[in-house]
Amino acid sequence: MDPQVIVIAGATGNLGGRIVRALRQRGATVRAIVRPGTSADRLGVLREQQVEIVEADLGARAEVVRACEGASCVISTLLGLHATLVEAQGALLDAAVQAGVPRFIPSDFAMDFTKVPPGLNRNLDLHREFRARLDRAPIRSTSILNGAFMHLLTGDAPLVLFKVHRVLYWGRAPDQLLDFTTMDDTAAFTAEAALDPAAPPILRIAGEQITAAGLAVAATEVAGRRFRPLRGGSLGRLRAIIRITRALTPTSDAPFPVWQGMQYLYCMFEGSGLLTPLDNQRYPGLRWTGVRTVLQEAA
Numbered sequence: 570m571d572p573q574v575i576v577i578a579g580a581t582g583n584l585g586g587r588i589v590r591a592l593r594q595r596g597a598t599v600r601a602i603v604r605p606g607t608s609a610d611r612l613g614v615l616r617e618q619q620v621e622i623v624e625a626d627l628g629a630r631a632e633v634v635r636a637c638e639g640a641s642c643v644i645s646t647l648l649g650l651h652a653t654l655v656e657a658q659g660a661l662l663d664a665a666v667q668a669g670v671p672r673f674i675p676s677d678f679a680m681d682f683t684k685v686p687p688g689l690n691r692n693l694d695l696h697r698e699f700r701a702r703l704d705r706a707p708i709r710s711t712s713i714l715n716g717a718f719m720h721l722l723t724g725d726a727p728l729v730l731f732k733v734h735r736v737l738y739w740g741r742a743p744d745q746l747l748d749f750t751t752m753d754d755t756a757a758f759t760a761e762a763a764l765d766p767a768a769p770p771i772l773r774i775a776g777e778q779i780t781a782a783g784l785a786v787a788a789t790e791v792a793g794r795r796f797r798p799l800r801g802g803s804l805g806r807l808r809a810i811i812r813i814t815r816a817l818t819p820t821s822d823a824p825f826p827v828w829q830g831m832q833y834l835y836c837m838f839e840g841s842g843l844l845t846p847l848d849n850q851r852y853p854g855l856r857w858t859g860v861r862t863v864l865q866e867a868a
């Protein structure tokens with residue numbers, strides 16, 4: 570049987586690059602749609618993996634349709650605001666439909682935005698808007714929902730504070746389950762889903778579901794020094810801080826300004842976007858990285 574052809578937009582990015590590797594490891598033929606003028610060194614990584622490269626603006630319909638022809642699935646890992654997540658991704662979707670591609674994986678890779686109340690998180694609202702468009706399109710789709718990328722625990726959204734031996738949490742108690750998945754585990758699962766014609770509309774995964782209290786136990790084990798939960802305040806207080814920070818932040822196209830990061834934290838501790846039930850076992854060959862591994866690397 571010929572290998573499946575998977576088209577990906579966003580292959581020059583962090584998650585997209587990892588999905589390309591995972592697809593190639595599984596023997597798929599990969600075609601990447603990249604922006605015209607993408608530098609040769611960024612394309613070199615793709616070429617080394619025998620990825621077919623199509624330079625096209627996503628708004629150039631005929632070129633994108635041609636790039637999608639023969640594919641069994643189109644994956645989007647685009648990152649941006651409305652112009653990207655709804656408009657450019659929408660143009661990619663329309664081209665995939667016109668080319669007769671049977672399946673589409675949108676650039677979701679978040680908490681369960683289908684359950685988070687609208688208005689709590691600007692970016693999740695964009696995912697919801699695109700999902701409504703996808704649901705109306707004559708194509709099957711699979712959103713991969715993975716919670717927070719696990720490296721954020723000690724990176725851009727630090728909850729585990731190594732210097733002060735504390736784990737930050739918001740709300741009444743440190744007992745809200747939170748979802749974390751590494752980018753590599755997300756990429757491997759996405760590659761499996763792209764090659765799975767029976768994948769359902771939503772697949773939920775988490776490398777580990779853990780509370781802030783559990784994170785304190787994990788960090789204590791890893792660092793060999795006692796970590797304690799540290800209460801940032803009530804959820805109402807976090808909402809007020811978000812409102813003020815947002816009002817003071819100049820408008821920009823940045824997908825993750827500080828206030829937006831806080832909106833993610835709010836939604837994590839508010840709990841409605843928790844991933845349940847999990848589909849981790851759908852592809853039995855996969856192994857899941859837990860938080861201790863990631864904390865070990867940062868300790």
Ligand SMILES: NC(=O)c1ccc[n+]([C@@H]2O[C@H](COP(=O)([O-])OP(=O)(O)OC[C@H]3O[C@@H](n4cnc5c(N)ncnc54)[C@H](OP(=O)(O)O)[C@@H]3O)[C@@H](O)[C@H]2O)c1
Pocket residue numbers: 578579580581582583584585603604607627646647648649652653657676677678679680715716717718721
């Ligand atoms: N759950 C989490 O904690 C978490 C955290 C971060 C990201 N994410 C999600 O993961 C996904 C990918 O994020 P990432 O970190 O991999 O982003 P990234 O590294 O910035 O990659 C984004 C990709 O999209 C391409 N792109 C953006 N706008 C485009 C446009 N208008 N036309 C064509 N290409 C465009 C970029 O191309 P260029 O290289 O040419 O710019 C790049 O290849 C997104 O869905 C994001 O929301 C989730």
